[in-house]
Structures are given as C-alpha cells and as structure tokens.
Amino acid sequence: MQAKHGSIMEPKLQTSEEHRRRGNRCWSLCKLVGFVFLLNFFLYFLHLDPRPTTVISWLHGDVSLEPKQPRFEQLPRPGDPFQFIPCTADTKLPDLHDKNHKRTWANLFDPNWENYSWGIHDSSRPQGIFLCGYIDVPFDYKNKSEERTFRLAVTKYQVSGLKCRGETVSSAAGEKSKRTIILEPGGPGGSGTFSAWKTAVNVTQRYSDGQFDVLGWDPRGVNLTLPQWSCFPSNSHQDRWRLLVDRLPEMNDSPRTQLEEADAMNDANFRACKERAGDIPQFVSTALVVRDLDQIREALGEDELTAYVVSYGTTVGQTYANMFPGKVGRMVLDGVCDAMEDRKFSGFATSALGNITDAWHDGVLGECVAAGPSRCELAKPIKGEVVTVSDLEKRMDNLLASLKKRPMAAYLPSDGPSLVTYTDIMRSIFTSLYNPTRWPALAAALADLEQGNTTLAAQLVALSWTFDPENPSKPSVPDYHNLMAMVVCSDGYDAPRSSNLDWWVDEWEAMYAQEKIGSSQNFYYSFVCQNFLKYWPNVAEVYRGTFNNSLKNPVLLVSQTHDPATPLHNAKRLHSEMGKNARLVIHHGYGHSSVDRSDCTDAIARNVILKGVFPTDLETECYANSKPYSEDAKKEDLVEAWRENIQSSGVGIR
Numbered sequence: 001m002q003a004k005h006g007s008i009m010e011p012k013l014q015t016s017e018e019h020r021r022r023g024n025r026c027w028s029l030c031k032l033v034g035f036v037f038l039l040n041f042f043l044y045f046l047h048l049d050p051r052p053t054t055v056i057s058w059l060h061g062d063v064s065l066e067p068k069q070p071r072f073e074q075l076p077r078p079g080d081p082f083q084f085i086p087c088t089a090d091t092k093l094p095d096l097h098d099k100n101h102k103r104t105w106a107n108l109f110d111p112n113w114e115n116y117s118w119g120i121h122d123s124s125r126p127q128g129i130f131l132c133g134y135i136d137v138p139f140d141y142k143n144k145s146e147e148r149t150f151r152l153a154v155t156k157y158q159v160s161g162l163k164c165r166g167e168t169v170s171s172a173a174g175e176k177s178k179r180t181i182i183l184e185p186g187g188p189g190g191s192g193t194f195s196a197w198k199t200a201v202n203v204t205q206r207y208s209d210g211q212f213d214v215l216g217w218d219p220r221g222v223n224l225t226l227p228q229w230s231c232f233p234s235n236s237h238q239d240r241w242r243l244l245v246d247r248l249p250e251m252n253d254s255p256r257t258q259l260e261e262a263d264a265m266n267d268a269n270f271r272a273c274k275e276r277a278g279d280i281p282q283f284v285s286t287a288l289v290v291r292d293l294d295q296i297r298e299a300l301g302e303d304e305l306t307a308y309v310v311s312y313g314t315t316v317g318q319t320y321a322n323m324f325p326g327k328v329g330r331m332v333l334d335g336v337c338d339a340m341e342d343r344k345f346s347g348f349a350t351s352a353l354g355n356i357t358d359a360w361h362d363g364v365l366g367e368c369v370a371a372g373p374s375r376c377e378l379a380k381p382i383k384g385e386v387v388t389v390s391d392l393e394k395r396m397d398n399l400l401a402s403l404k405k406r407p408m409a410a411y412l413p414s415d416g417p418s419l420v421t422y423t424d425i426m427r428s429i430f431t432s433l434y435n436p437t438r439w440p441a442l443a444a445a446l447a448d449l450e451q452g453n454t455t456l457a458a459q460l461v462a463l464s465w466t467f468d469p470e471n472p473s474k475p476s477v478p479d480y481h482n483l484m485a486m487v488v489c490s491d492g493y494d495a496p497r498s499s500n501l502d503w504w505v506d507e508w509e510a511m512y513a514q515e516k517i518g519s520s521q522n523f524y525y526s527f528v529c530q531n532f533l534k535y536w537p538n539v540a541e542v543y544r545g546t547f548n549n550s551l552k553n554p555v556l557l558v559s560q561t562h563d564p565a566t567p568l569h570n571a572k573r574l575h576s577e578m579g580k581n582a583r584l585v586i587h588h589g590y591g592h593s594s595v596d597r598s599d600c601t602d603a604i605a606r607n608v609i610l611k612g613v614f615p616t617d618l619e620t621e622c623y624a625n626s627k628p629y630s631e632d633a634k635k636e637d638l639v640e641a642w643r644e645n646i647q648s649s650g651v652g653i654r
Ligand SMILES: *[C@@H]1O[C@H](CO)[C@@H](O)[C@H](O)[C@H]1NC(C)=O
Pocket: 088, 089, 090, 110, 112, 114, 115
C-alpha cells in the first residue's frame, strides 16, 4: 500500500482582478467599521483637545491603523467537524498516522487571501469561496474492534464567502447556508472534490439561485481520500498494462481463447491490488459509502439530506434513501441506476445494452445526417450523393470490420509511431455516447479514417493515456478502474455465479448478439468479479433491503431516453418499486445524465432543491434545449473540446 498526496487545489478559478474586487469589499467594510470607531474617538477628542493638528494626526493614525490587506477570519473555526480552511495550493490532508492531525491541518491556514480560490463575483451577494476540510469515518461501522479509519477529503463552495476580522455589519458572511447541496459524481471512482471544483459555482446557480453551499467528497478509495493506494507503481505501468489487456473478445477468432487470457490477467491484476492495498477493498461497498454520506450530513448539522447525485451516485442516493428514509430531504438523482441490478452477477453490465445502439444509431449517426455536412463531417456527400442514415450505418460497419482485420498506421509528432485499432475506436465511440459535445470530433475522426487519414483519430485516442511524457515522474493516481471493480464486485459479491469459463463465454455471446458497440466493454466490467472473492472474501457490509420504504420526502429521478449507461427502463423499474416516494422526469435528450441541457428539467430540479416543491405528476416529460452538432467547429477546436470533456467528466462507466 502506498500513501501519496495529491494537491487539493485546482487551478485558480478567478483572475487577480476579481480577487482584488472581493478584497476591496472586505477592505472597505473593515474601513467602515474602523471609521465609525474612530469617529467616536474623534468627537471625544474634540471635547478634550480641540487643537486641529492633533485631530489631523489622529486622522492620519486612522489610515495607518487600517489593515493594509483585507483580513479575513482565522480558520478553522473551533469545533468545526470538517476543520474547514480556505483551499490553497498547499492544502494537503494530514497523514492518517499523524496524532496531531488537527494541529497540522490548522497550521496550513494561510492568512494571505490572495492565495484563496474565490467563486464568481456577483455584486448582489457576497463572493463565494472554496473551503477544504476532511472528516474521519470508520472502516467498518458494525465492527467495533476494527479501529482503522478513512480520512475523507471534502471540498465545500461556501456561497457567503468569508467573514472579515471583527466584522459585525454583514453577519451572514462566512456562515454556512441553510442547506448544503452534496454532490456524488458517480463512477464508482468519481472524485467529489474534483466535481465541486469543476461544477459547484454552476450547481448552486442552477439549482438554488446561488443560495446553497455545495459540497463534494472523495469516497473511500477515491482520489485524495486516505488511505490512498494504486495497484500500479506509476502511470506508465498502468498504461502498459492496459495495452496488454485492451483486446475485446470479438477480436479473437475464438472468444474463449480471449476470455482465458483476460481471466488470467484479471487474476494478476487483483493479486497486485491485494499486495498493494491489503484488505481495504473489503470496505468500499455502496452501503459503507452511504453511511459516510450520512456522517457528512450529520456533521453539517442538517436534519435532512440535500443532494444532487449522478450516475453511480444515484445508486448511493437510492440506497441512502432506503437506509435512512427519515433523513431524505431534497434529493435529485440524475442518470438513474437500478441498484437491484447490481445484486445480479452481470447486472451492472447488461441493463444498458438496448439503448447503446439507439444512442449510436439515432444520435451520433442520425443527428449527424439531420445536422448536415456543414456541421458533421460524416454527412458530406459522397460522389455527389446525399448521405442517408442507413448508408452511413453501412459505411461505419465496413470501417469497423476493416479495423478489426487490421489496425491503421498513424504518426503523431508528439508520440512517434501510432496505431489506430478496432478497440481504440470502439472505446472512443462508446465513451462519446456519454456526451454529445464530443460527437463533432468523433464524426470528423471517423470520416478521416474512411479516407485513410489517421491523424485526428490517433490524436483523440492518445488523450486516453494517463502517462504524461512531459511529466514522466508524475506519480500514480488511485486507479479508478480497479476501485470501480472493487465496488461493483462487493455489491454483487453473493450473486449466484459459475466459475466455469464456458458459462462466461455464453454470457458474452448473448450480450454481443444483442449489441455490438458497448457489450464487450461492459462485459469486462462484470467479468473481473470472477476473481474478486479469491482475494477479498469478507465484504464488510451490503444493503439487501428493498427500495420501497416510506420516505420523509420523495426523491426526484431524472432519466434520459438515449442514455448509453443508465437507460430509462432502470429508472422506470426503480420508480415502480418506489411508487409515490419518487417522481420521474423523462428527459428526452442524448448523453449520460442530463448533460444535454433542458430548461424544463432544470426548473423542476431547482424547485425541488431550492423550495422543496415536487412535481404533482408521477411522471413529467422534458426535452433538451438543442440538438447535437448545433455549432460549427474547426478541427483543432474539436481535439480541444474532446480533451476538455475527458477532463471535466473525470471518470466513469456510469
Ligand atoms: C501565498 O502568497 C504569498 C504572497 O503573495 C506567496 O509568497 C506564497 O507563495 C503564496 N502561497 C501559495 C501556496 O500560493
């Protein structure tokens, strides 16, 4: 097991100009307080000593008494369970073995406000600030003799900003909001702190008119939370391993031979995790994450949970709602999983299959033809003939079949020799289905490949590697692929299964017959679990109750019609069990979760989070604001858009 610290701080969100504005606000506020104070002195003085020179010297004194810098309150506040301090580039969680961790952490407080990260400035309200903190939770809530703890990294965007020292005028500054929107970005393996940095300013505006704080945490085994581990010594080892394993079963004339190899590799992979992480993977199941979430709610001092959870986060959300029905406040579950599926051995993999094809066919190809050649490269007429969806589908089948037979050579100035393989392109297509902003790039790359130009495809594929040649010594980050496997395998640890590989070959064949784009990739997510119990037989806790408990408040389910990961029928199944304890928004749009924005969906979610008002109808239909491929884009921008999308979506099959 290795303990490595990453920096908590994201790049500054804000220009120094904006810093200064906020600084000046506090500064002028402090000046005002100081001035009133001094005015009293001044009047007092006039009585005692009317000599003007003295008065002037006191007024000069006024100026020099004023702080040269705005001075914000010292943090952490005593008794704060999260020990929140303003995040700076130096805030790193204290080591788990540090007996004086609170003092170590408090010493990281930096009085220089220019090092803080402020949110967007809005003249009508104080400027928000990013605060960093942590909370310790037990490995196992049910085993009192288990003394180990996780130290969960927490990042909060506090909309009221910070209090100035001695400030009495605006007492709301620096106070927490009435409710806090807690984020769970999914995965499993998605980083909530990262999500808070990326989305909190947007989330509080979108769902609470900027009124509620937003908090993200890194669940067990994720990103900055301690202990950290990785099954690989470095990012380059992780990439090398992926190169070895990255062959889909259909690549081999005998899928069975491919699965034999994959099974041996999964075994080797988990063996490495066991050596490096020990028994920790027994303590990362969803039920434990749910208990952690309740600790966070409790530590916030809020009676009810307010949350915006996405994808696998909805598994956490629905499990939370049924483990803590009396604590359900205002919860929005976006991109709905069906946690019941996860109790089946390959449930995690199979539920989305039908809709992956729809997303590819109706979405990437169909919307391309609808948008036309000026916006989608694949729609360019061939030999003067207008492109139809069925032509396009045939062309893509041919391209994929040809790549399956033989990869295409490529060259990138940055990497030297490159290759575009069938597996690379299948992965690129599948992951693109998650967000239509990637489709113009995908379409351009596929169109170029058809013409024999591999450059753009190679550029996009290269973005998926974790090794950074510019920064070769960059340490290994906790690898979310393995964390995801550990959570999925824990949640379904007791599902009936066969250890006979023939059973798995049949399983794969049935999936592949149903669907060609995502089935093999999804299949591998379940197949790894074949080797899980060999290394971690004692999963600490799972939730095996039903999902029909009576909740204090209903939850809002938001589910998409063309979601490649969490299909609408998941949400409908869950809704049929939850009944009046849930409301469903059927969001007509592309991509995974409501990335394809809809003002209608947003308004409903805002009513829930800001006002606690739920739709009266059990089901509501909403439509995305716009269609994919709606903007013209240059090729260079396409690569950039792809990179940004990879970085901002972070991780996750779901
Ligand atoms: C904080 O600010 C000071 C002064 O501007 C600077 O010297 C220091 O490097 C900053 N620290 C961080 C962590 O940015």
